Amino acid sequence: MSATKVEHEARIADVRNAFADAIGRARYGDEVTVLTSRGKRVAALVSMEFYERALEALGETRVPADESKA
Template structure:
């Protein structure tokens, strides 16, 4: 299991002054920086590999949701059961992440 990377927080104005350092931390150390604007999280600077993996993960989740809906609307009882099972598993995983 890999260690969780250090997560940094910085006001946008402060990060702008040390942008090279923020980018280097993301790129070489894999340490994201959360940019804060007026006390609210506005954006995150991450390395490119993390961004690409996040896009793939999001696409996979969307595809699984589509497959679950297709299954739930299927022509056979077996397809509907499998679609329901996938739908329930996805919903459960999302709840686990929100906790």
């Protein structure tokens, strides 16, 4: 089963100023915000549900970052 995703595209600087809006679109609207830098698509903000399904579909597991190395 495939579903169509609504995708917003925004510069990182613009998302920084309206981060709560981008989070809300992902969390409640299941919409993607693609972040751009200098015109290049560099990252995507997606819902946690979408992220977890993607990991499962790819057969990948998540590992918490070691904060002491940061």
